[in-house]
Amino acid sequence: MQIFDYEDIQLIPNKCIVKSRSEVDTSVKFGPRTFKIPVVPANMQTVIDEPLALHLAQNGYFYIMHRFEPEKRLDFVKKMHAAGQYASISIGVKQGEYEFVRQLVKAHAIPEYITIDIAHGHAQTVIDMIHFLKHQLPNTFIIAGNVGTPTAVRDLENAGADATKVGIGPGKACITKIKTGFGTGGWQLAAVRWCAKAARKPIIADGGIRTHGDIAKSIRFGASMVMIGSLFAGHLESPGKTVEKDGQTYKEYFGSASEFQKGNRNNVEGKKMLIPMRGPIKGTLTAMQQDLQSAISYAGGRDLASLRKVDYVVVKNSIFNGDQF
Ligand SMILES: NC(=O)C1=CN([C@@H]2O[C@H](COP(=O)(O)OP(=O)(O)OC[C@H]3O[C@@H](n4cnc5c(N)ncnc54)[C@H](OP(=O)(O)O)[C@@H]3O)[C@@H](O)[C@H]2O)C=CC1
Numbered sequence: 001m002q003i004f005d006y007e008d009i010q011l012i013p014n015k016c017i018v019k020s021r022s023e024v025d026t027s028v029k030f031g032p033r034t035f036k037i038p039v040v041p042a043n044m045q046t047v048i049d050e051p052l053a054l055h056l057a058q059n060g061y062f063y064i065m066h067r068f069e070p071e072k073r074l075d076f077v078k079k080m081h082a083a084g085q086y087a088s089i090s091i092g093v094k095q096g097e098y099e100f101v102r103q104l105v106k107a108h109a110i111p112e113y114i115t116i117d118i119a120h121g122h123a124q125t126v127i128d129m130i131h132f133l134k135h136q137l138p139n140t141f142i143i144a145g146n147v148g149t150p151t152a153v154r155d156l157e158n159a160g161a162d163a164t165k166v167g168i169g170p171g172k173a174c175i176t177k178i179k180t181g182f183g184t185g186g187w188q189l190a191a192v193r194w195c196a197k198a199a200r201k202p203i204i205a206d207g208g209i210r211t212h213g214d215i216a217k218s219i220r221f222g223a224s225m226v227m228i229g230s231l232f233a234g235h236l237e238s239p240g241k242t243v244e245k246d247g248q249t250y251k252e253y254f255g256s257a258s259e260f261q262k263g264n265r266n267n268v269e270g271k272k273m274l275i276p277m278r279g280p281i282k283g284t285l286t287a288m289q290q291d292l293q294s295a296i297s298y299a300g301g302r303d304l305a306s307l308r309k310v311d312y313v314v315v316k317n318s319i320f321n322g323d324q325f
């Protein structure tokens with residue numbers, strides 16, 4: 001297998017077939033809906049909250065609500081449906097989650113999307129939860145993760161997952177790779193490719209996106225959707241705490257397995273950092289779409305499919321994906 005990460009790859013242009021980048025279509029069908037761009041903010045507490053989820057849904061973007069205020073999830077689903085929007089939530093695999101799913105069914109509050117979100121997604125606990133969800137909520141689109149191998153993708157797909165999420169440890173707030181020695185950190189893009197070759201259903205490339213060009217690269221190597229945390233955490237709407245330091249404004253960003261999220265120091269695999277404030281999220285979403293339109297024009301096409309076949313070169317190798325430790 002060829003090993004590389006985002007910063008090691010450059011895509012090679014083809015002859016342009018559009019007169020303007022505005023002609024290029026970046027939309028993606030993912031599950032029952034079509035979204036403006038193949039990008040979803042990470043389901044982390046410093047990246048997404050209820051107001052932002054509603055804003056994204058109303059404006060044609062995919063979102064996945066986090067699972068760290070579990071008691072609010074039932075009302076959240078009801079509120080999204082009352083607003084005429086789709087509901088997309090996260091769950092874990094502990095016993096209480098089975099009861100929560102029964103509550104959803106009883107209340108006829110059926111989310112359109114559910115993401116099973118645990119660190120080591122290639123696990124019997126996840127397979128059991130997929131079986132349970134498919135039995136209780138047969139019409140809900142189930143995303144399962146996170147995984148980092150083709151075997152894991154196949155096992156979760158065979159269990160009934162409609163999509164899998166690939167990425168163990170490439171995240172900016174991640175210390176899994178340091179603390180355990182495991183993961184796809186430093187070769188996330190190659191892992192996406194490896195998994196996508198085995199996948200029969202869509203995969204989400206999760207973690208390690210540092211530039212907008214990395215979105216096009218993820219699509220090139222087989223992702224249908226790209227999950228992004230740190231690049232989304234520094235906006236006015238971002239739920240993280242605003243911090244002033246040396247005349248600069250920042251937002252807090254912490255890992256979902258950090259002690260700040262967990263409230264204890266057991267099995268910590270995430271850290272906290274400050275992300276410089278970038279203004280309203282609308283500006284970033286628009287820039288992502290425009291940069292993707294431009295990428296597709298370089299691919300010589302007019303939609304996302306044209307990115308899938310472009311040639312590429314490996315320009316160098318780096319294990320830390322540009323992060324400082
Ligand atoms: N994408 C990534 O690389 C990573 C993401 N995360 C994020 O952190 C959050 C918390 O994740 P998680 O700790 O799984 O959630 P939970 O604390 O809800 O744990 C889920 C269940 O899985 C068990 N579990 C967790 N990790 C492992 C493991 N390595 N081996 C065996 N069992 C395990 C837990 O038990 P117990 O705790 O007792 O072991 C628990 O029963 C999630 O949002 C997840 O996405 C965390 C690490 C890596």
Ligand SMILES: Nc1nc2c(ncn2[C@@H]2O[C@H](COP(=O)(O)O)[C@@H](O)[C@H]2O)c(=O)[nH]1
Nearest residue numbers: 042171172174207208229230255256257270
């Ligand atoms: N190893 C850990 N990974 C984590 C943790 N919290 C979130 N994550 C993953 O990171 C991505 C976002 O990555 P980014 O590079 O875009 O910032 C997120 O979607 C999770 O999969 C954690 O505590 N530890």
